[in-house]
Amino acid sequence: MASAKKIAIVTGASQGIGAAAVAAYRKLGYGVVATARSIRPSEDPEMLTVPGDLARPGTGAQVVDQALARFGRVDTLVNNAGIFIGKPFTDYTDADYDAVTGVNLRGFFDISRSAVAVMLTAGHGGHVVNVSTSLVDHADSRVPSALASLTKGGLNAVTKSLAVEYASQGIRVNTVALGVIRTPMHPVETHEALAGMHPLGRMGEIDDVVQAIVYLEQAPFVTGEILHVDGGQSAGH
Structure with a gap:
């Protein structure tokens, strides 16, 4: 029997933005x-942790099944x-392509398809939030990132497509497109240069992202x- 409490699934939840989003929800x-x-x-x-590689077919569906x-x-x-x-661009390998598209596209597709199906069956609407990058619509010669643009650009496009497809069923779909956020993936010695890439003159903080998601x-x-x-x-x- 379904509980009255609302339930959110957060992917990439072990650290950084994902862990902060878990705490926010x-x-x-x-x-x-x-x-x-x-x-x-x-x-x-009130929290269930599910280890799994979303790049593997079927993992996303299994996460949704465990949530249910x-x-x-x-x-x-x-x-x-x-x-x-x-x-x-010409330095990318087939392995790079498989890694990036595996998580950014297949991972999105697999878990989102299952989650939206559950929302439709339940009939009480729902919300999908994607995480993208501003590099999609503001390319930067200092940051060659064709695979990010290829995959995250797809997320931007499908956000609008799904939002229109499911609006009448009360399911909303949105995306946060990020600049450079201060996370452990960026070494401290790079912070000053990365801050200069933003007109506001600083890197984003994890809390900036979480506030937008909320x-x-x-x-x-x-x-x-x-x-x-x-x-x-x-x-x-």
């Missing part, structure tokens, strides 16, 4: 299913898991939106 009173390739069990009874088995419903999916490999969660009239959280990067420089 718990603060909102949601039960949370947190998934990542490597994630520790939680002692929180534990909580009986899925209300929100935060597609935070992603891989970024920055190289000149805003979208609580904005029932907003769907099909690509919300730039990038210090003005996409506006120009």
Whole structure:
């Protein structure tokens, strides 16, 4: 039997933005299913951790199945898991392509398809939030990133497509498009240069991203939106 408590699934949830999103949804009173390739069990009874590689076919569906088995419903999916490999285009290998498209596209497709199906069956609407990059619409010669643009550009496009397809069923689909966020993946010695890539003159903080996701969660009239959280990067420089 489904609980009355709303349930959110967060991918890439073991650290950084994903872990912060998990904490934010718990603060909102949601039960949370947190998934990542490597994630520790939680002692929180309102949180289920599911280890798994979303690049593998079927993993996303299994995460949704476990959410249903534990909580009986899925209300929100935060597609935070992603891989970024920055190289000149001709230096990319087939393995790079498989890695990036595996998580950024197949991972999105597999888990989103299953989550939306559950939302449709339940009939109480839902919300999908994707994480993209401002490099999609503001390419930067200092950051060669064709695979990021190829995959995250696809997420931007499908956000609008799905938002329109499912608006009449009360399912909203939005995306946050990020500038450079201060996470452990960026060494401290690079921070000054990375800050200079944004008109506001600083890197984004994880909290900047989470606040945007929470805003979208609580904005029932907003769907099909690509919300730039990038210090003005996409506006120009």
